[in-house]
Amino acid sequence: MIVAQRKPFAEIAQSVSGFNRVLVAGCGTCVAVCLIGGEKEAGILASQLDMGAQIKGDECTFAVACVERQCDREFLDELAPQVAEHEAVLSLACGAGISFLAERFSDTPVLAGVNTSFIGINDDVGVWGERCRSCRDCLLSLTGGICPQALCPKGMLNGPCGGASEGKCEADPLKDCAWALIWERLENTGRLSNLEPIVAARDHADNLPGAQVHPAYERRYSAHE
Amino acid sequence: MAQKYEPKIVALICTYCTYTAADMAGSMRLQYAPNVLVVKLLCTGKVDVIYLLEIFRAGADAVMVSGCEVGDCHFLEGNLRAKERVAHAQALLDEAGLGGGRLEMFHIGASDAPQWAEAVKMMTRRALEMGPNPLRAQRPLAEAAALEEPRA
Numbered sequence: 001m002i003v004a005q006r007k008p009f010a011e012i013a014q015s016v017s018g019f020n021r022v023l024v025a026g027c028g029t030c031v032a033v034c035l036i037g038g039e040k041e042a043g044i045l046a047s048q049l050d051m052g053a054q055i056k057g058d059e060c061t062f063a064v065a066c067v068e069r070q071c072d073r074e075f076l077d078e079l080a081p082q083v084a085e086h087e088a089v090l091s092l093a094c095g096a097g098i099s100f101l102a103e104r105f106s107d108t109p110v111l112a113g114v115n116t117s118f119i120g121i122n123d124d125v126g127v128w129g130e131r132c133r134s135c136r137d138c139l140l141s142l143t144g145g146i147c148p149q150a151l152c153p154k155g156m157l158n159g160p161c162g163g164a165s166e167g168k169c170e171a172d173p174l175k176d177c178a179w180a181l182i183w184e185r186l187e188n189t190g191r192l193s194n195l196e197p198i199v200a201a202r203d204h205a206d207n208l209p210g211a212q213v214h215p216a217y218e219r220r221y222s223a224h225e
Numbered sequence: 226m227a228q229k230y231e232p233k234i235v236a237l238i239c240t241y242c243t244y245t246a247a248d249m250a251g252s253m254r255l256q257y258a259p260n261v262l263v264v265k266l267l268c269t270g271k272v273d274v275i276y277l278l279e280i281f282r283a284g285a286d287a288v289m290v291s292g293c294e295v296g297d298c299h300f301l302e303g304n305l306r307a308k309e310r311v312a313h314a315q316a317l318l319d320e321a322g323l324g325g326g327r328l329e330m331f332h333i334g335a336s337d338a339p340q341w342a343e344a345v346k347m348m349t350r351r352a353l354e355m356g357p358n359p360l361r362a363q364r365p366l367a368e369a370a371a372l373e374e375p376r377a
Contacts, residue, residue, distance in 0.1 A: 040273075044274055044275050048321045051323050052284065054359070056322075155333050
């Protein structure tokens with residue numbers, strides 16, 4: 001899932017200053033699971049912003065809404081009546097949700113309440129870890145399910161750099177070297193030969209915004225081209 | 226003439242420990258400030274950050290959360306969860322400018338009536354030092370009155 005962090009309160013308060021009616025819009029999927037941008041967190045932030053505004057003597061009022069997903073048009077449509085009644089929307093969705101909300105309601109200023117961190121997993125209660133960089137060229141079959149793009153600060157594709165020491169990373173000696181983990185897992189499962197072919201350097205020229213159509217829908221959308 | 230400031234303190238307390246201590250404080254005729262409004266909970270693990278913030282928005286000058294002593298929770302770790310949530314809410318109150326000091330977590334066992342009386346006195350002193358909740362002054366009177374009406 002997508003993991004995010006709430007922006008510092010001062011930054012959020014600054015971004016909403018100047019608006020008198022602000023809708024705090026939560027998203028009920030990834031950011032709700034990572035306890036940053038769901039309905040409850042939207043309520044907490046609205047409550048906090050209301051306190052801050054009252055203490056400063058600002059007239060601003062804050063309402064709360066939450067949809068299942070801000071990255072789906074059908075769910076965004078549910079917000080339309082509330083958006084129409086507010087001067088600005090403060091979204092707690094991931095970057096995709098915020099930008100889609102801004103696209104759907106392009107006449108209304110849309111503000112970001114979170115910083116999107118990564119695609120990750122739930123390590124423990126309240127703890128999330130990055131596992132995927134969304135690089136569009138997955139190596140996990142070769143690397144024993146451990147991603148060198150996400151877990152190695154240098155994104156090494158063909159083995160560790162010279163800085164790894166005793167299985168630890170030189171960028172953060174408290175963390176395991178991704179390539180030490182990859183080697184260990186492949187050795188344990190008898191797949192070290194996976195590492196023999198050289199993986200070609202990534203094509204960073206392919207940096208255009210991603211877009212894709214599911215094969216089952218190709219005929220539908222090719223008709224419009 | 227301006228009214229003398231009498232702090233309004235809301236106490237969210239656990240029925241298994243602090244509530245019993247507060248009850249015993251009454252039986253023992255212990256004297257403490259009358260500023261506290263007690264809300265009995267089955268466990269302080271029920272306390273959520275949003276409850277705490279909304280109590281302040283409704284005009285409370287200070288909020289106490291009091292659960293069982295560490296290791297004694299009837300539901301094993303409700304008091305520890307409450308402690309973490311109170312610490313988080315204190316940080317949020319600081320950010321909002323209200324002051325996290327208006328909120329405090331206590332651990333008071335069922336037999337610790339004097340400790341309950343002392344905790345209330347301490348929070349009352351703190352609420353007096355910090356002054357009235359600035360949100361109460363901002364809230365329109367009609368809205369504030371509606372919040373103070375007892376529920377049927």
